[in-house]
Amino acid sequence: xxxxxxxxxxxxxxxxxxxxEPEPVATYKAIVLTGFGGYxxxxxxxxxxxxxxxxxxxxxxVKACGLNFADLMARQGLYxxxxxxxxxxxxxxxxGLVEAVGDDVTDRKVGDSVIVMNRAGLWSELVVxxxxxxxxxxxxxxxxxxxxxxxxxxxxxxxIYDFANLRPNQSILIHMAAGGVGxxxxxxxxxxxxxxxxxxxxxxxxxxxKEQGVTHPIDYSTLDYADEVRKISPNGVDIxxxxxxxxxxxxxxNLLKPMGKIVLYGAANLLTGPKRNPLAIAKLWWNKFTxxxxxxxxxxxxxxxxxxGYLQIDQIQDAVTKLLSLYKxxxxxxxxDSVWSFEQIGDAMKQMQERRNxxxxxxxxxxxxxxx
Amino acid sequence: xxxxxxxxxxxxxxxxxxxxEPEPVATYKAIVLTGFGGYxxxxxxxxxxxxxxxxxxxxxxVKACGLNFADLMARQGLYxxxxxxxxxxxxxxxxGLVEAVGDDVTDRKVGDSVIVMNRAGLWSELVVxxxxxxxxxxxxxxxxxxxxxxxxxxxxxxxIYDFANLRPNQSILIHMAAGGVGxxxxxxxxxxxxxxxxxxxxxxxxxxxKEQGVTHPIDYSTLDYADEVRKISPNGVDIxxxxxxxxxxxxxxNLLKPMGKIVLYGAANLLTGPKRNPLAIAKLWWNKFTxxxxxxxxxxxxxxxxxxGYLQIDQIQDAVTKLLSLYKxxxxxxxxDSVWSFEQIGDAMKQMQERRNxxxxxxxxxxxxxxx
Numbered sequence: 001x002x003x004x005x006x007x008x009x010x011x012x013x014x015x016x017x018x019x020x021e022p023e024p025v026a027t028y029k030a031i032v033l034t035g036f037g038g039y040x041x042x043x044x045x046x047x048x049x050x051x052x053x054x055x056x057x058x059x060x061x062v063k064a065c066g067l068n069f070a071d072l073m074a075r076q077g078l079y080x081x082x083x084x085x086x087x088x089x090x091x092x093x094x095x096g097l098v099e100a101v102g103d104d105v106t107d108r109k110v111g112d113s114v115i116v117m118n119r120a121g122l123w124s125e126l127v128v129x130x131x132x133x134x135x136x137x138x139x140x141x142x143x144x145x146x147x148x149x150x151x152x153x154x155x156x157x158x159x160i161y162d163f164a165n166l167r168p169n170q171s172i173l174i175h176m177a178a179g180g181v182g183x184x185x186x187x188x189x190x191x192x193x194x195x196x197x198x199x200x201x202x203x204x205x206x207x208x209x210k211e212q213g214v215t216h217p218i219d220y221s222t223l224d225y226a227d228e229v230r231k232i233s234p235n236g237v238d239i240x241x242x243x244x245x246x247x248x249x250x251x252x253x254n255l256l257k258p259m260g261k262i263v264l265y266g267a268a269n270l271l272t273g274p275k276r277n278p279l280a281i282a283k284l285w286w287n288k289f290t291x292x293x294x295x296x297x298x299x300x301x302x303x304x305x306x307x308x309g310y311l312q313i314d315q316i317q318d319a320v321t322k323l324l325s326l327y328k329x330x331x332x333x334x335x336x337d338s339v340w341s342f343e344q345i346g347d348a349m350k351q352m353q354e355r356r357n358x359x360x361x362x363x364x365x366x367x368x369x370x371x372x
Numbered sequence: 373x374x375x376x377x378x379x380x381x382x383x384x385x386x387x388x389x390x391x392x393e394p395e396p397v398a399t400y401k402a403i404v405l406t407g408f409g410g411y412x413x414x415x416x417x418x419x420x421x422x423x424x425x426x427x428x429x430x431x432x433x434v435k436a437c438g439l440n441f442a443d444l445m446a447r448q449g450l451y452x453x454x455x456x457x458x459x460x461x462x463x464x465x466x467x468g469l470v471e472a473v474g475d476d477v478t479d480r481k482v483g484d485s486v487i488v489m490n491r492a493g494l495w496s497e498l499v500v501x502x503x504x505x506x507x508x509x510x511x512x513x514x515x516x517x518x519x520x521x522x523x524x525x526x527x528x529x530x531x532i533y534d535f536a537n538l539r540p541n542q543s544i545l546i547h548m549a550a551g552g553v554g555x556x557x558x559x560x561x562x563x564x565x566x567x568x569x570x571x572x573x574x575x576x577x578x579x580x581x582k583e584q585g586v587t588h589p590i591d592y593s594t595l596d597y598a599d600e601v602r603k604i605s606p607n608g609v610d611i612x613x614x615x616x617x618x619x620x621x622x623x624x625x626n627l628l629k630p631m632g633k634i635v636l637y638g639a640a641n642l643l644t645g646p647k648r649n650p651l652a653i654a655k656l657w658w659n660k661f662t663x664x665x666x667x668x669x670x671x672x673x674x675x676x677x678x679x680x681g682y683l684q685i686d687q688i689q690d691a692v693t694k695l696l697s698l699y700k701x702x703x704x705x706x707x708x709d710s711v712w713s714f715e716q717i718g719d720a721m722k723q724m725q726e727r728r729n730x731x732x733x734x735x736x737x738x739x740x741x742x743x744x
Binding site: 245249295 | 535630637638664668670671674677678
């Protein structure tokens with residue numbers, strides 16, 4: 001699918017009136033997805049006119065943004081929860097400082113540090129957002145950490161503690177254990193007593209994910225992960241978190257012990273390279289896991305589907321509140337893989353696409369070098 | 373399907389040697405399923421020769437047995453977990469007194485009151501069983517109550533606390549709320565704070581199930597239960613326990629809120645009358661619920677299948693231990709609908725088949741009148 005590139009497209013449908021008088025205009029940067037395709041479809045644009053928060057909204061000066069697998073899917077036109085067609089500003093999580101508040105806003109004030117969640121629009125230096133989409137940052141939390149909480153930790157928390165109902169002495173298989181959700185899930189599993197964590201990652205990352213808490217790292221690139229799990233635990237595992245889809249879902253389901261739960265939360269198998277791959281799409285669709293009530297009845301297993309993009313803020317409120325408590329208690333701490341400037345968005349995406357990251361990939365508005 | 377009736381069939385394949393000398397022989401009663409079909413396929417037989425417990429086994433004099441929906445299915449040849457073809461002694465739960473113990477049995481002694489679980493064979497005055505299939509009865513528990521615990525309460529407990537992960541302020545739909553699993557589930561839900569229980573039952577039972585804890589009784593026989601639930605809770609419910617199957621599973625799935633869970637645990641829709649109904653089987657199969665990973669991924673829902681018959685004793689040990697604690701704390705108390713003698717097995721089954729029971733239907737070896 002090819003959509004024509006739109007350069008310097010405005011964020012909102014503002015009338016583009018030219019003014020003759022040269023005035024000092026406040027500008028701010030935003031990353032714009034100009035169409036579906038490769039890394040080049042993302043451009044940094046200069047927006048004019050500082051937005052003003054309306055009643056119930058706040059203006060946030062963004063300090064850090066999170067990059068997610070869903071953003072990579074969105075760029076290829078494979079994510080169905082974008083609120084509009086390109087051109088648009090992507091970004092579903094960020095953190096920053098409150099710069100102005102609208103009428104009727106009593107629980108946020110200028111200078112507050114906040115975490116922000118939204119379906120899109122947050123990869124921007126300035127963001128106007130309903131106050132209900134924001135959470136106060138706990139003391140001691142960095143902006144980078146704050147931007148790493150919403151998508152990955154909420155996803156991991158709700159999958160592990162709500163759907164999968166993890167309890168002491170259980171075992172879990174975490175795919176892409178070095179990724180954003182993977183490291184969050186590992187930390188959240190460690191809170192429960194005596195949990196055995198099988199985590200897949202390439203061999204180079206094994207040392208780090210072991211430090212993070214993975215009991216048995218598995219190199220999925222050279223070994224069959226299901227065989228490796230069964231060598232250690234012949235009866236399989238209690239929980240599988242599945243971000244892959246396709247035939248891996250069936251493999252995960254078969255790995256479950258009685259009363260086991262598999263939580264599907266992605267289709268990373270679609271992302272084989274920087275551009276949309278019709279063969280991978282066909283393969284994933286062809287190999288999709290299908291089950292009926294009669295098969296399930298005899299299985300003593302649960303199949304769960306999780307998609308943060310289809311949840312409303314009030315449905316994740318509890319999870320965020322609990323996660324911020326866990327942070328304050330020192331039980332979770334986002335692991336930041338690397339920090340990239342808005343201008344480096346292509347390289348940041350490549351870092352994830354090529355599975356080089358260990359932990360969260362962060363974007364910051366300031367033009368600075370990537371840290372590792 | 374018709375299987376020839378076998379009268380006075382021996383329980384085990386003992387050589388049928390006739391002895392000339394008339395000796396006083398100890399006999400005991402057992403209910404035998406002689407073939408698949410109607411109520412007449414169940415006969416009480418007199419067995420000879422008291423069985424002797426081997427190493428690791430105990431001999432139990434049975435005082436009360438539980439009747440389950442699965443037993444009605446089994447009689448019609450619709451239950452796939454019978455350990456053998458008829459003739460055989462059915463019965464998956466009973467309670468009684470330990471009468472003898474085999475070698476190496478140290479944790480049970482003669483005179484102990486025990487709860488017994490097995491795949492079949494327990495509708496008998498005497499039962500030899502591995503000690504691992506037994507649980508000591510708490511003080512103050514009657515034999516009728518004890519026989520009502522294993523199937524119904526273990527099923528309800530594992531569905532509600534393991535798969536469905538019930539938490540405060542949630543809502544649940546319990547079908548056949550007046551049945552054995554239904555009353556157990558209602559009591560177990562009441563332990564969690566502020567749970568809203570929708571329970572289906574015919575109007576005549578509404579007063580009693582309300583007393584048991586159902587918030588909103590629904591007469592499924594005259595009203596569409598999904599419509600009734602939505603009138604009170606437009607967004608649906610957090611949990612559906614589904615013992616019905618067929619199109620009711622789809623209806624239940626559609627009633628779920630985000631993060632909702634449906635637990636399938638039966639196909640009661642198959643039981644339309646005393647005999648196997650090919651049309652009901654075809655209808656259930658045709659209307660079976662089917663879902664694939666791509667649909668589930670976007671649903672934020674969980675589909676779970678529970679089947680006690682496919683679980684091993686060690687997999688339900690925790691649930692039984694917790695249930696016996698809850699009984700001691702006075703938080704659960706089996707509601708006994710009626711008590712029937714072995715000879716009344718047909719009437720006892722009819723009581724369940726025609727949905728007349730409120731709570732558990734119990735069988736006792738002694739020939740006495742049914743109580744209501």
